[in-house]
Amino acid sequence: MSKLNPVTKHMEFGGITGVLSITFGLPLLLIAFHQLINDDYQTTLFTNFDLEKILTFKKPLLDICLDAQIWTYYLLWFCGLAVLDVILPGYYKEGVELRDGSKLTYLINGISISSFLLIVLASRFVTTEGALPELQFLYSHILEFTVISILFSFAFSTFIYLFSFIKLRTPNKLSNDERNEKILAAGGNTGNVIYDWFIGRELNPRFGPLDVKLFCELRPGMLLWLLLNLSCMHHQWLTLGRVTDSMILLNVMQSIYIFDGVLNEDGVLTMMDVTTDGFGYMLCFGDLSLVPFSYSVQARYLALNEVTxxxxxxxxxxxxxxxxxxxxxxxxxxxxxxxxxxxxxxxxxxxxxxxxxxxxxxxxxxxxxxxxxxxxxxxxxxxxxxxxxxxxxxxxxxxxxxxxxxxxxxxxxxxxxxxxxxxxxxxxxxxxxxxxxx
Known part of the structure; x- marks a missing residue:
């Protein structure tokens, strides 16, 4: 092993046992959230607790996992945003200095992407007179999208782990640096497949101009969280004929948080997620699944409960x-x-x-x-x-x-x-x- 990438000697999260518990426990938690709060059943945990209903699904889980339509929509969402992330205009900014003395450059174009998404939503709102079929579909298939995002996180993080063994790294735009060896995460180079896959072996995986870590941190999951919130507000409007003050307040506050992250993405470049942690299942699942499908729980509750x-x-x-x-x-x-x-x-x-x-x-x-x-x-x-x-x-x-x-x-x-x-x-x-x- 080169001096650039020393072997990791300490395992976090309680080692392999803790890592496996998180790997399978958190996906089950996301599915549980849906089963505890949905249109057909909800519990306060203290009352109306019906284990049979919680364990009952409208569709067999295997059918959900193999749902070609949901897979198609999710991949279009992920890949479409990846394309926009590369082609929409912005400006370039350098990140922190890496262990080899180099600095990566990042395309900062959150304003362009946010503007594009808002224009599309506004256009659809006008052409459908407020009856947004896309938001209705998203709300009606929250469980399906939850499961597919989990499976995609497993697959994508596995691909990124295997990709980390390709020794040559992607050339850095606007840089004259000729170093080609990939920089591995200080905490993800133990040599244990399960642990390194979970923590993330490579520090900054890139496919051409696309920085995978920054993209996943701020695009697919964060913006899907926004759409899920809007779908819940849209559902409340269709069922109640109005939108409650609690739903408006929640959407405003969470939208500010989401757009602040997307529009000020250059601030993320100095955060631990980008500077220190590798990109493995932990960040991949957190960004793509945990953020949208657990952070939207409050909106999903308000869609079914009139709170004034x-x-x-x-x-x-x-x-x-x-x-x-x-x-x-x-x-x-x-x-x-x-x-x-x-x-x-x-x-x-x-x-x-x-x-x-x-x-x-x-x-x-x-x-x-x-x-x-x-x-x-x-x-x-x-x-x-x-x-x-x-x-x-x-x-x-x-x-x-x-x-x-x-x-x-x-x-x-x-x-x-x-x-x-x-x-x-x-x-x-x-x-x-x-x-x-x-």
Missing amino acids: LGLPLTLAILVLGVTSFYIFKASNNEKSAFRQGEKPHLKYIKTERGTNLLVDSWWGVSQHPNYLGDWLYSLTWCLSTGFGNPINYYYSLYFGSLLLHRQQRDEVKCREKYGKDWEKYEKQVPYKIVPYVY
Whole structure:
């Protein structure tokens, strides 16, 4: 093994046992969400719990897995977005420096893709007079699309794992770098097939101009989440003859979050998902299946339950949402600006590695103020559904656990990377996420 790609010696998530549990457990959870909340049956877990109905499917699961129509639509969606990601105009930006000293360039065109999608939706809305057959079809086949996305995640991550053994990497646009050896993920090169397949062996897999990791992070799953939410609102409008304030509030807040990610994709280039993690089943399933089909649970609940919040509660949730989103954006923007040399007045620790650890303003309050804002914003989505079903609060619990795990992973890596400098940093910024609490 070359010095560029040292062997990984530590396995996360409890090793192979934990990896297998997540690999098969989370897909079952997505299917369970559908069975617990759908047009024919729903439970609050505490009442109306009918195991027979939960285990009953309208179609045999094998028939769903082999549904040619759903496979066709899903592949058209995935491949169509991949083509748009490559051909629509944007601008190029360099990512962080890699272990070999090179930097990848990325085509940033979220504005073009979002505009294209909105134009198509608006055109269909006008031509069908609001009776959008595509959204009706999507809503009526949520289970089928859930299953197909899971199977596709298995297949695609397997292909990417095998692709990682092809030694030559895709040439980097706008770069004179002549290094050809692929860079493997620091945490995904154990030599164990199952673990490396799950974590991701290659750091930045690319097919020509398409960066697979960035594309999957922000395109198919995020935009499908948007369409699922719209399909739920459309279903409520068809069945109730109106759209409730809770559904409007939820769609507005989640749409802001989705478009913020898509339109500000250059901010993702410095995130752990892109800079550190390989692209394996963990990210593939998370991006393509978990995001759209678990994050849309609240909208699916509201499509079947008429929840009216009223003006006072709506405003209260909105204020919490605006405040938390501001914390999330302001802290992220500040760190990004500092890294680009735009805020040299902020205090920092100069490390022996030559990098800087920010210890001022938002980043002097806690080590991850953006995590706090992100989590509080997710809580507003749950609150918009009321308190009729605990399943609606799944996302906030899951996301809190995810952010906590990410913080702990980051801390371990930083402690190894910076040594004594990290100890100095922790003395100046002792709180990890929540000031004066944790």
